[in-house]
Amino acid sequence: MFTPTITVYYGSLINPTTLTSYETITGCLIAVNAHGNIDWIIHDVKDSSIQETLLQKGLFDADVTIVPLQEGQFIMPGFVDTHTHAPQVPNTGTGYQSELLDWLENFTFPMEANFQDVDFAKQVYPSIIKKFIASGTTTCCYYGTLHLESNKVLADIVHSLGQRALIGKCNMDRNCPSYYIEPSSSRSISDTQAFISYVRSLAPGPSDNPGNPLIYPVVTPRFAISCTNELLSSLKTLVHLDTRLHIQTHISENLKEVEYTKELYPDCEHYAGVYDSYGLLRNNTILAHAIWLQEKEIDLVKEREVGISHCPTSNFNLRSGIAPIGKYLDRGVKIGLGTDVSGGFSASMLVAMRNASIASTVVALQNNPTNAPIKEGKFTNRQLPLATLLYLATKGGAEVCVLDQQIGSLEPGKSFDALIVDVSNISSTSKWPGDSDVDPALRKISTTTSSVRSSSRAILEGLLEKFVFCGDDRNVFAVFVQGKLIGGTSYA
Ligand SMILES: O=c1[nH]c(=O)c2nc[nH]c2[nH]1
């Protein structure tokens, strides 16, 4: 009988468990089967006991490839970026003197309009997607542009590079420039249907695991301002008939945007009510930003089991505001993080985590300067702890994308969507600890961790914190999606 090959990773594991906790496991064996799923995980195995443990699992040398992690490395789940704009990457780092509506008109729409040219899409999308992968994002929720053909190119490229993704053809048929608008709501819908069919046809999953697609289509009305009632009504019908379809849009990012939305939809009680009236709020909906939600809107979002993508970098850059994420968490709303390029200036989820930390700290300083526990809950008006940042960037994101049965943490039965992180050289100089100009504090960590495999929880926590606050692509040694190596510094 054919026995599928198993790859067993051996080293330290950092794994989110709840919003306030994560496990740090040393001497961990993680068995990944030929389909890229995790068969089993065993803790606290000594080097000398590896062979015996594998034999107990019925594995002989011929069936197994063992991958031992090196000094300074650990495994963790890959990042889930719940909101970003692939076609805006070329604009990264421009336009941050503007607020949202001017920024869209003067910087964003002109850039996105370039994707009318399919050759331009073919030229730029490969390096864009590689950038997200290199930063450790194993699942990414992308906005595309209006253009059907260029969105197909985007899907092809994500598919060929092996990233897990939600990809949406953007819908907009009003309040946008004449050079970047859909000619009619019916064309917007027919192109959306064509795109959904296209994505589903190319994403039945790896050939040996067809029930497990890596790419999903996501219905993507840009935001209420840029959609006519007719378009939203047609989208309502579309999503009603197909409950598998994810939905993504923006909400309550900027006060002028909120005001204008009220003017355009005078009959709706509030912004969330607009989307709700068109059947767009449900458990597989992702709402980006959600800075200025009223209490009733938070209740509605919770009731509909909608996920929020917190995009703090963009919220700072465009002076949009600070989302009260602690309050939403205490209300039980699903939260993930989004890089929101190019409102956000980085494709790295590490940067999103740092800015989520800073945003929560600002909220705490304004409302609770001593960061004291408060009666409203664990998170409201408090700085988000490291465990929460890790959770939001991985498991929380998976919940927002309704993929948490499959990804977001490393557990038997889930997909091996994982990173090998290497923090042995974290420093602004990019030199290895031991070099004379390396920060002494880093050297201390590195000396203490002469064998990370046998390191204590405190040391692993230190390594995670260093990675989150000082790390970058250079520390992402390997990126796996569904068990397959697709990126990282080890991937030439
Ligand atoms: O940050 C944002 N980026 C966008 O492209 C956009 N479009 C509508 N609202 C938006 N917000």
Ligand SMILES: [Zn+2]
């Ligand atoms: Zn956005």
